[in-house]
Amino acid sequence: MSVKNIMIVGVGGQGTLLTSRILGNLAIHGGYDVKLSEVHGMAQRGGSVVTFVRYGEQVAEPIVEEGCADVLIAFERLEALRYLHFLKKDGVAIVNDWRIDPITVVTGAAEYPENVLDTLRAERKTVVVEATETALEMGAPKTFNVVVLGAAARYVGFEKEAWIRVLETTVPPKTVEVNRRAFEVGYRLETEVQG
Amino acid sequence: MSEKKILLGNEAIARGAYEAGVKVSAAYPGTPSTEISEAIAKYDEVYAEWSPNEKVAAEVAIGASIAGTRSMCSMKHVGVNVASDPLFTAAYTGVGGGMVIVAADDPGMYSSQNEQDSRMVARAAMIPVLEPSDSAEAKEFTKLAFELSEHYDTPMMVRSTTRLSHSQGIVELEERKEREALPYERNIAKYVMMPGNAIKRHVFVEERLKRMAEDACSMSVNRAEYRDLSVGFITSGIPYQYVREAMPEASVLKLGLVHPLPRKLIEEFAAKVDKLYIFEELEPVIEEQVKSWGILKAVGKEIFTVQGEYSANMLRERVLGRECKTEAPAQVPARPPILCPGCPHRSVYSVLNRLKIHAAGDIGCYTLGAVAPLGVVDSTICMGSSISTLHGMEKARGKEYIRNWVAVIGDSTFMHTGINSLMNMVYNQSCGTVVILDNSTTGMTGHQDHAATGKTLKGEVVPAINIAQLCRSLGIEHVYEISAFDLDGLTEAFRRETQRDAVSVIITKAPCVLLKGVTFPNKCVPVPEKCRKCGACLRPGCPALTRNADGTISIDETMCNGCGLCEKLCKFDAIETKRKA
Numbered sequence: 001m002s003v004k005n006i007m008i009v010g011v012g013g014q015g016t017l018l019t020s021r022i023l024g025n026l027a028i029h030g031g032y033d034v035k036l037s038e039v040h041g042m043a044q045r046g047g048s049v050v051t052f053v054r055y056g057e058q059v060a061e062p063i064v065e066e067g068c069a070d071v072l073i074a075f076e077r078l079e080a081l082r083y084l085h086f087l088k089k090d091g092v093a094i095v096n097d098w099r100i101d102p103i104t105v106v107t108g109a110a111e112y113p114e115n116v117l118d119t120l121r122a123e124r125k126t127v128v129v130e131a132t133e134t135a136l137e138m139g140a141p142k143t144f145n146v147v148v149l150g151a152a153a154r155y156v157g158f159e160k161e162a163w164i165r166v167l168e169t170t171v172p173p174k175t176v177e178v179n180r181r182a183f184e185v186g187y188r189l190e191t192e193v194q195g
Numbered sequence: 196m197s198e199k200k201i202l203l204g205n206e207a208i209a210r211g212a213y214e215a216g217v218k219v220s221a222a223y224p225g226t227p228s229t230e231i232s233e234a235i236a237k238y239d240e241v242y243a244e245w246s247p248n249e250k251v252a253a254e255v256a257i258g259a260s261i262a263g264t265r266s267m268c269s270m271k272h273v274g275v276n277v278a279s280d281p282l283f284t285a286a287y288t289g290v291g292g293g294m295v296i297v298a299a300d301d302p303g304m305y306s307s308q309n310e311q312d313s314r315m316v317a318r319a320a321m322i323p324v325l326e327p328s329d330s331a332e333a334k335e336f337t338k339l340a341f342e343l344s345e346h347y348d349t350p351m352m353v354r355s356t357t358r359l360s361h362s363q364g365i366v367e368l369e370e371r372k373e374r375e376a377l378p379y380e381r382n383i384a385k386y387v388m389m390p391g392n393a394i395k396r397h398v399f400v401e402e403r404l405k406r407m408a409e410d411a412c413s414m415s416v417n418r419a420e421y422r423d424l425s426v427g428f429i430t431s432g433i434p435y436q437y438v439r440e441a442m443p444e445a446s447v448l449k450l451g452l453v454h455p456l457p458r459k460l461i462e463e464f465a466a467k468v469d470k471l472y473i474f475e476e477l478e479p480v481i482e483e484q485v486k487s488w489g490i491l492k493a494v495g496k497e498i499f500t501v502q503g504e505y506s507a508n509m510l511r512e513r514v515l516g517r518e519c520k521t522e523a524p525a526q527v528p529a530r531p532p533i534l535c536p537g538c539p540h541r542s543v544y545s546v547l548n549r550l551k552i553h554a555a556g557d558i559g560c561y562t563l564g565a566v567a568p569l570g571v572v573d574s575t576i577c578m579g580s581s582i583s584t585l586h587g588m589e590k591a592r593g594k595e596y597i598r599n600w601v602a603v604i605g606d607s608t609f610m611h612t613g614i615n616s617l618m619n620m621v622y623n624q625s626c627g628t629v630v631i632l633d634n635s636t637t638g639m640t641g642h643q644d645h646a647a648t649g650k651t652l653k654g655e656v657v658p659a660i661n662i663a664q665l666c667r668s669l670g671i672e673h674v675y676e677i678s679a680f681d682l683d684g685l686t687e688a689f690r691r692e693t694q695r696d697a698v699s700v701i702i703t704k705a706p707c708v709l710l711k712g713v714t715f716p717n718k719c720v721p722v723p724e725k726c727r728k729c730g731a732c733l734r735p736g737c738p739a740l741t742r743n744a745d746g747t748i749s750i751d752e753t754m755c756n757g758c759g760l761c762e763k764l765c766k767f768d769a770i771e772t773k774r775k776a
Contacts, residue, residue: 011530012532013535013709021363024201024363025201028199028201028365033365034201034363034364034365035329035362035363035364036201036362036363036364037358037361037362037363038203038361038362038363039305039361040226040227040229040230040305040306040361040641044532044641045532045533045534045535045560045563045639046530046532046533046534046535046738047530047531047532047533048529048530059364060436060437060439060440060443060507061433061436061437061439061440061506061507062329062358062362062363062364062433062436063358063506065506065507065508065519066508066519066520066521066522067519067520067521067522078527078528078530079530081525081527082524082525082527082530084524084525085522085523085524085525100738100751100754101738101741102528102529102530102531103530103531103533103566103567103568103736103738104528104529104530104531105528105741106568106733106736106737106738106740106741107567107568107736109528109567110528110529111528112528113527113528119525132753136752136753141752141753144753
C-alpha cells in the first residue's frame, strides 16, 4: 500500500490533537508504520492548526505536502478552504459546517468569505457535516470532532469496529460512552456529497 | 515481550532516559520541549521537577551527576541561553553519572521569539551533540547519550526540533536498566573550576573532542547509505526524512553525532559521490566545517535557506527542478493565535488599552496583547525582560517618561527570572508599575505548575510561594492584588500607581480558563432589543462574539466561558450573564 495522507485542520482548541491520536492508533492496529505531526504552543491559542497523519508500509517524512493529501478533515469551514490546496485533485474534504471568525474578521480588518462550501465543492469532492449542531443537540458540544470523524471514517478506511475499539482506548475513560455515541451519529449522519 | 507504542519525539526522549536508568530530570517548560518532562514525571523511578528556570534545571542535573547518578535537563533553544552559564563549565568538569541536556530548537518559530540553532551553542560550549531523526531514534539516541557521556566524561546534548518533538512515530519499548549510584569521591581538580583547575580541564576538553571526532567515524549512528553515487546528501535529524521521501535513490551520509563531526567518514563519502549536498535546517554548522576542510563541491545554503523548516518539496524543487506548487492557496483571512474566550489577560488589557497605557511585555500567552485590537504590549524580548526593560527606560528618560507605561509579566515568567529584575528596580531606586498577570499556571506551554502554584511536576501538593509576600519582602510597599475582572478596581489602581514615585506591583488574579478544574457556570447572552450597535463589547476582541449583519451581536455558545467582560463593557444592558442550563 502506498502511504495514505490525512490532514486534520481547525482552530486551536477544537481537538485536532485527540483526533490525530485516534487515527494514529488505528493505523498501528492495522499493522502499518505511521507518523503524525502536530502543532503545540502558541498556535494552539485560537490560531489555525494543522495535524498530519501518514501511514503505510514505511513512512519517511512526518508531514503531508501540498497536493498530496487523500483526506482533509476540517473542523471549521474557513480552515478547509485555507488548506484545500493540500488535497489531491481526487481527494475528499470532510467539513464541519461551522464558522468561527478569525480575529482579523472580528476587528473588521478582513471579511469572512461568502459561500465557502460552494467554493469547496467546486474544487474537490466535499462532504459537509453539521457536526457542531449535532453535538449540541446531543448535549455534548465537545464531541463534535468525533462526529466529524464518524463521517470521515468511510473515506479514511478501516472497519467500523476497529474505529470503535481504538476510540474506546484513546479518549479519557469517563468520556468513552458519549464519544462512542458521537462517532455512531457521525457515521450514520446523512451526508451531503457533491463534487 | 517488547511492546510497540506510538510516541511523540518528546515522549520517546523521556522513555529513552527512563530506560537508561535516569534518576533526576529537571526542566522549565518551553515549547517544543515541555512534554519530555511531562512524560518522564509519570515514571515512579525517576525524580522529575519543574525548576524555576533552565539555569537552575541544568545545575540540578549537574548536582545529580556529581552525586553519581544519571541526570537530564531539557529545554527549548532559548532556554539553552539561560542555562549556558552552567553548561559551558559543566563541559569542563565532565560528569559523574551520565548527564544529558535536551535542546529543542524551533525552526519556523511556531512558538518562539527567535530561531537560533543550539548546535552553535553546543559547539561554543564544546559539548557533543546527537541528533535523532524520528521517535524510535529519539529513544535510542537518548540512551546512547548517557553511554557516551560516561565513556567520554562529558555532558551530552540531544538536539531536537519542533518537527521531531511534536511528531509521533512507532517506538519499541524496552525495560529500564536500574543503575547503582557511583560511590562519591572528592575530586576538586575535576569539580572545582577555579583557574588552576580549569586550565588543566580545558586541555582535557580539547583532547576529548579530538578523540570523539576520531571515534565518530566508526560510530554506528553515523551511517553512509550508498545507493546512486551520482548524488549524495550529508544530513541529520528530520531533514534526513525529507531526503528519503523526495530522493529515495540518492546516497546519504546520515549523521547521528553532529558535533564533533567524523571528518574521515565525510571525506570518504564526499569522494565517492559526484554531486554533494549538505541538507541541514537553520545554520550551516556542518557545511562550514566541511567546506573548511577543502570539500568545496558541497552545496548547501547556496540553495537551501537558513530560515524556517525544510520539506521534501524543497528538494524536489531546488535539486530536482520540479514544480511542486501547482495550485495557489485560496485567499482567506489570516487566523493568528489569540487569547481564549474568557481569558483574564483580555480583561486586564482592555483596561490598559482604555487608559492608553503602554506595556513592556514578556514571554507568554499575554504577548498576544501586542496585536490589534488590544495593542497594549510594545516590546517583548525574553523571559523576565519586561521589568528590566521598563527600568532601563526609566533610567534613560526619567520617571515622567514612563508615567503611561507598565511592565506586564505572567506568574510563571515572574518566578523564572522576573524576580531578579524586580530586585534590581528596588535596589537601583527605580519607579514604575509592574503588573503580574497571575493566572496560576504556565499557560502558553500547556499548563505546567511552578513554585507559586502549590503543586509539583509529580503532582505533590506543596506550600505555594506567595507572590505578593515575595514582592513585599523586597521592600516594595505598594503591592496590590486585584481580580483580573474587576475593571473599576484595575482602572483606579493603574491610574494611581503609574503616578507614584516608587516601585509598585499590581497582581491581577484569575485562573487561566484552560486550567484543569476551572469551571464556568455562566454564559453571556445578547439582548438584541437593547443593543445600540456601538461595538463596545467587540473592542477587546473576544472570539466568541461576532457582529451580525444588522449591527447587533451574536455570542457563540460553544466558545463563551461566561467571563462577563462583554457584559461589563455594555452600557445598555444588552448583554446578560446567565447560569448555564
